[in-house]
Each structure stands twice: as structure tokens, then as C-alpha cells.
Amino acid sequence: MDRNARLEWAADVIEIQQLAYRYSISADSKDPETMASLFIAHAELGDYTLDYDQRVERFANAFKSSPVCILNVGNHLIDIDPDNSDRATGTVYSRCEAEWNEKWLIQQIVYFDEYHRENGKWLFAKRRHLLFYGAELGQNPMDLPRSDAMELTDGKGSMPQIWPTYSKFFKRFPEAKHF
Numbered sequence: 001m002d003r004n005a006r007l008e009w010a011a012d013v014i015e016i017q018q019l020a021y022r023y024s025i026s027a028d029s030k031d032p033e034t035m036a037s038l039f040i041a042h043a044e045l046g047d048y049t050l051d052y053d054q055r056v057e058r059f060a061n062a063f064k065s066s067p068v069c070i071l072n073v074g075n076h077l078i079d080i081d082p083d084n085s086d087r088a089t090g091t092v093y094s095r096c097e098a099e100w101n102e103k104w105l106i107q108q109i110v111y112f113d114e115y116h117r118e119n120g121k122w123l124f125a126k127r128r129h130l131l132f133y134g135a136e137l138g139q140n141p142m143d144l145p146r147s148d149a150m151e152l153t154d155g156k157g158s159m160p161q162i163w164p165t166y167s168k169f170f171k172r173f174p175e176a177k178h179f
Contacts, residue, residue: 012088013078015122016115020092023124024071028160030169032059040116044126063169064176068160069098078115086117097137104141108132 001009019038026035036055043050050058063069074093081087089112096107114126160166161178170178 008085009080012080012085012117012122016078016088016090017073017076019115019122019124020073020076020090020111020113024073024094027059027063027069027071029163029165030063030160031163031165032056032063032169034165035059039124039127040118043124044114046128060169060173064173066098066100067170067176067178069096071096088115088122089113090115104137104139105134106137107134 023035023038026032026038033056036052036059039045039052039055041051043055045055045058072095074095076090076092078088078090081089092111092113094109094111096105096109098105098107108131110130110132112126112128112130113124115122116125117123166178170176
């Protein structure tokens with residue numbers, strides 16, 4: 001592969017990695033509209049093909065049951081299709097800590113993705129979410145007393161409610177549990 005081809009490959013890989021990061025931050029900040037915009041028009045999520053509005057609704061419903069979610073993207077292996085440089089596949093690991101129906105869960109997730117480049121922009125075409133495991137943590141950290149200290153400490157901090165989209169999201173669903 002010549003230098004220009006390697007540079008183009010590297011730029012594509014970085015853009016696809018950013019897509020996975022944007023997905024995670026959208027979940028953490030409760031921004032279903034941005035999350036839904038990361039997909040092609042009719043994308044597959046698991047066993048379902050959903051349009052933009054259906055994705056917004058699906059993500060919003062999931063967010064209502066999980067007021068706090070922390071997704072940490074780890075390994076991300078990307079393979080650009082050698083026959084079509086506008087197609088790629090990926091395997092993404094993610095560790096999730098989330099409040100779910102009064103419980104605090106830890107999950108190790110793997111996503112199997114297909115990506116399409118449309119109008120010069122990489123998007124998800126398919127995303128399958130599978131678990132290595134999900135387990136309840138003994139203590140829900142959202143029940144801890146507040147701690148806004150900068151030094152090493154324990155307690156509940158100022159995230160995620162500092163995100164403007166988080167507050168905006170829960171104004172739409174005041175009956176749902178949140179900060």
C-alpha cells in the first residue's frame with residue numbers, strides 16, 4: 001500500500017472510531033437525536049431495521065430506564081472492504097456501567113458493526129449489541145452522598161447532569177428518575 005493509500009486508510013479508521021465514541025457519548029449525555037443521526041437512513045439494530053424517528057424513540061425509551069450510563073469504548077478493530085472503500089466492518093468492545101431500574105449494572109459488551117460511507121461521511125449501517133456478561137454491583141453509586149471534590153474521593157459527582165442534553169432530555173420525561 002503506497003503512502004497516500006495508507007493515509008486515506010488511517011483517516012477512515014479514525015473517522016469510524018469517532019463514530020463509536022460519538023455513539024457512547026450520546027448515550028451517556030442522553031442525546032437520542034444525535035445517536036440516531038449516526039446511522040444510515042434505514043439501519044439495522046439487532047434484528048430490526050429502523051428509520052431515524054424509530055431510532056430516536058427506541059434510544060429515548062432505553063434512556064428513560066437508565067438515568068446514568070457510562071460507556072467506555074475499548075478495543076476497536078476495523079476492516080475496510082478491499083473491494084469497496086465505502087464499506088467497512090468492525091468489532092468494538094465497550095464496558096458499561098449503568099443505573100437500570102434502581103440497580104447498578106456492569107456490562108462487558110461487544111458490538112458487531114457494518115459501516116457505510118455516504119456523502120463522504122461514515123455511518124453505522126448495522127449494529128449488533130452482544131454481552132460477554134452483565135452483573136449487578138453490590139452498591140448503587142448513585143445512592144452515595146454528593147462529592148464535587150477535585151481530589152481522589154468517593155461519592156456522587158456532577159456528571160452526567162452537567163451535559164445540557166441530559167437536562168433537556170429529562171425535561172421531556174419528568175416522570176422518569178434522574179438527578
